[in-house]
Amino acid sequence: MATGKRRVILLTCTVWLLVVCGYASVYVVSHATSAGAEGYEKLWDWQLMFFALTRLPILVVVLLVVVFLETRYFRIKKSGEPDRGPS
Secondary structure, three states: OHHHHHHHHHHHHHHHHHHHHHHHHHHHHHHHOOOOOOHHHHOHHHHHHHHHHHOHHHHHHHHHHHHHHHHHHHHHHHHOOOOOOOO
16 A cells, blocks of 8 residues: 555655646746836746745645645555544
8 A cells, every 4th residue: 555655645746846837937927027027027037036935835835735635545544444524
């Protein structure tokens, strides 16, 4: 079962990484090309830094929560306890 668990977590992290890269590129392009962008605001590295400061921490927390829930699911599934659903 450990192999299946690792595979699911690896797949989750891979999908998360692809989504974050796509989101970062859309964020950078949309902010760097906005009508009000002047000077350094048009630079992609400046916008990427702001993405890393404002959006990336939230996305990392989401990844950690999802991985935690996956490990909990596999632990419950392995122990054979019935799934309790929302109370």
